Amino acid sequence: MHDFRKDRWADTVENFPHKQLTKSVSTRFVFSGWETLPKEILLQVFSDAHPDCSPNARLVCKWWKQNHDSALLELRPVRLDLASLPSLFPNTTSLDTSRTFGRVWPSLDCHDALVQVRRSLLDLTRLSKLRELDLSGAGSLTYKGSSMGIDCNVLEIIAGRLLSLRRLSLARCPLLRPAGLSALSPLTCLEELSLQGCEQLRDGGMHVIAGAVPSLTSLSVAGCVRLTDVGVRALSSLRVLQSLDTSDCPLIRGTSHSAIPSLVDVSLSGCHWLMSISPLILIASHLTRLNLSRCVHLADFSLSLVLPSLTTLRSLDLSHCSLLSEGALSFTSGLSNLTWLDISGCTQFSDRTLKAVACSALKLRSLSADGCMGITGSGLAEIAALLLESLSLCDCHRLSDRGILSLARGKVASTLEVLKIESAKMSSSTALVLASSMPRLKTLQLFNPTRLTAVGAHGMLWALSPGCSGSSPPREMEELLLAPCDTLGSRLTRSISLALPYLKSLSLGPAPGLRQVSVLSGLQRLTALSLQELDNVPSRDWAALGPLPFLQSLTAFRCAGVDNRALDGLSLRMPRLSHLCVSGCEHVGDEGILCASACPMLGSLDISETKATDASLWALAGMDLCSINIACCATIAHAKCRALAAPVSSAELRQQLTWTAGGDMAGRRAGTWPGGCGGRRGDGAPLKPPGK
Structure with missing residues (x-):
């Protein structure tokens, strides 16, 4: 045949x-154009396409089929109706609806719509194979000021039908009451539960959880401001609980806790009145991570009772515990397995503290000591013998050249990959020695290098280049930050582009002396670019920046050359841009903002202190923005901000408003936006919102 x-x-x-x-x-036969399409663009195509197109999308090629199937297993719907999920995707195992409630229904005014939303929530119970469910923000739905989201009745139905759930998030659901949590008892396989921000949750809820879900291994009650020590003591019956997060619970004092021997990870961050931690974790023989940051009333005596017995501890966070003195870590003789330590903001810590750490924590790999004013060069000499991979010394104003050189001469120089340091006394020769002696350095952040000259900066950059490291394989610098750069000359960007071609993140500024940014187009691997206060870079040079195919974040803070023309050129050369900040750029108006909205993956936009008008809001309302900042925009009326809560597609906007081409983009984007319209149409008539 x-x-x-x-x-x-x-x-x-x-x-x-x-x-x-x-x-x-x-x-x-291989269609090379389809197979080389980036995964991010494919996911955007799948999210914007109609559900009926889903079967056909799998037939394009193997690359599309692979990404389509992986996207269906871990859905993050934005506009898709929840009621249609069970019929369209019956094999879904993980569902995250946090962005759905936060962006599609931020504030509903119709009681019938709220009833429909709650019916959609109940329709999710038909996903019989669901293992992970995130309903964060579902409780924020309101009608006439009262919450109408997830309550005890809805939770009882969900828990009674989705018996295979292992992870459940009910964060920011204000209607949850202690008695209603007993509805979780059918979930015998539940391992992780998040109740973050449930402000109505009290101590009685902890008693109910301990009795209803004994299989929990991870529990987060961060931000439950009414929770006290009595509620934490009730969790002692959870014999398999390994992770407990009680951050930002101000009523927890730690004076009446019962020990939970199975704990591995404990977070007490932000418990301002916490004074004792020994009853909670004294017999937790397997504890590996302890977070005590921002516990401002924690004293040395409390640490002396706990630290010697925590022989398995690997991560310790004591940042911003301002009451701790320089001898607080003298009891760390038992912390032989500690690999990560953060003492940032402990203003009383000094060289004595670093000496105690260097003598006891021999396996330490990461140390952050930002804001420790008492640290000098003698303290750096003590930790130079450690095999650190990450070291942060910002806001340590007493550091000198001698102390910094001790890092270059110690064992730490051969292993250090991340270095963040602030020293106004570091000279050009010290910077050169520091760069040339660290062959594995990938991240360098220098704050306030006032003594670093243009010649010294040029030499340091070439010392950091792949060919000068002397290591095998060659070093590839991934992140560089220099702030401020006003003494580093006008050709700094050219040196960076030539010496560090593998950079992924670059931050410069304030740098009033720089005159070129277009030369940064040679950094083809850049994913984040931050430039601040570049006053002498012209608009045509900004427009010539790119193409940067992998750039995801661009910050141009108070850059005088960034205007509408520049944003038009940038939006066409950065297809993966998801975050854009043009705060303080006085020449950016409605025309430039519409050009920025052409970026298909844009999710965060900062246009504060610009010339944006009410007309910009109607364009932004049609975008899938997760975050937007319009602060200090004097030409935007507060009443117009409600446009952001009523999304309008860009196509609908262009159909309902008549534009007249103008400005410098008439040939390329005729009929999309008038140049410098100032809140008016091209014919002079005031703009009107769609449908009015």
Whole structure:
């Protein structure tokens, strides 16, 4: 029998453009254009497409099928109706609806709509294979000021039908009451539960959870401001609980806790009145992580009772515990396995503290001591013998050249990968020695290098280049921060582009002396670029920046050259841009903001202190923005901000408003936005919102 399929394929190949179609050895035809499409763009295509197109999308090629199937297993719906999920995706195992409630229904005014939303929540119970469910923000739905989201009745139905759930998030659900949490008892397989920000949750809720869900291994009650020590003591019956997060619970004092021997990870961050931690973790023999940051009333005596017995501890966070003295870590003789330590903001810590750490924590790999005013060069000499991989010494104003050179001469120089340091006394020669002696350095952040000259900066950059490291494989610098840069000359960006071609993150500024940014186009691996207060870079140079195919975050803070023309050029050369900040750019107006909205993956926008008007809000309302900052925009009326709560698609906006081409982009984007409209149409008539 004749195979007509071969004839059809032969005819297709004969008439198809040969530049887009290649033939492999196995006679399998590969459409190179489809297979090389980035994954991020594919996910955007799947999220914007109609659900009926889902089966056809899997038939394009193997690359599309692979990404389509992986996207369905871990859904993050934004506009899709929840009621249609069970019929469209019956095999879904993980569902995150946090962005759905936060962006699609921020504030509903119709009681019938709220009833429909609650019905959609109940429809989720038809996903029988669901293992992970995130309902964060579902309790924020309101009607006439009262919450109408997830309550005890809805929770009882969900828990009674989704019996295979292992992870459940009910964060920011104000309607949850202690008695209603007993509805979780059918979830015998539940391992992780998040109740963050449930402000109505009291101590009685902890008693109910301990009795209803004994299989919990992870529990987060961060931000439950009414929770006290009585509620934490009730959790002692959870014998398999390994992770407990009680951050930002101000009523927890730690005076009446019962020990939970199975704990591995404990977070008490932000418990301002915490005075004792020994009853809670004294017999936790397997504790590996302890977070005590921002416990401002924690004293040395409390640490002396606990630290010697924590022989398995690997991570310790004591940042911003301002009451601790320089001898607080003298009891760390038992912390032989400690690998991560943060003492930032402990203003009383000094060289004596670093000496105690260097003598006891021999396995330490990461140390952060930002804001420890008492640290000098003698303290750096003590920790230079450690095999650190990350070291942060910002806001340590007493550091000198001698102390910094001790790092270059110690064992730490051979292992250090991340270095953050602030020293106004560091000279150019010290910076050169520091850069040339650390072959594994990938991240360098220098704050306030006032003594570093243009010649010294040029030499330091070339010492950091891949060819000068002397290591195998060659070093690849990934992140560089220099702030401020006003003494580093006008050719700093050119030196960076030539010496560090593998950079992924770059931050410069304030740098009033810089005159070029377009040369940074050679950094093809950049994912984050932050430039501040570049006053002498012209608009045409900003417009020439790019293409940067992997750039995801761009910050141009108070840069005088950034205007509408520059944003037009930038938006066309950065397809993956998801965060854009043009705060303080006085020449950016409605025209430039509409150009920025052309970025297909834009999710965060900062246009504060610009010339944006009410007209910009109607354009922004059609975008899927997670975060927007319009502070200090004097030409935006407060009443117009409600446009952001009523999304309008960009296509609908252009259909309902008549634009007149103008400005410098008339040839390229005719009929999209008038140049410098100032809140008016091209014919002078005031703008009106769609549908009015």
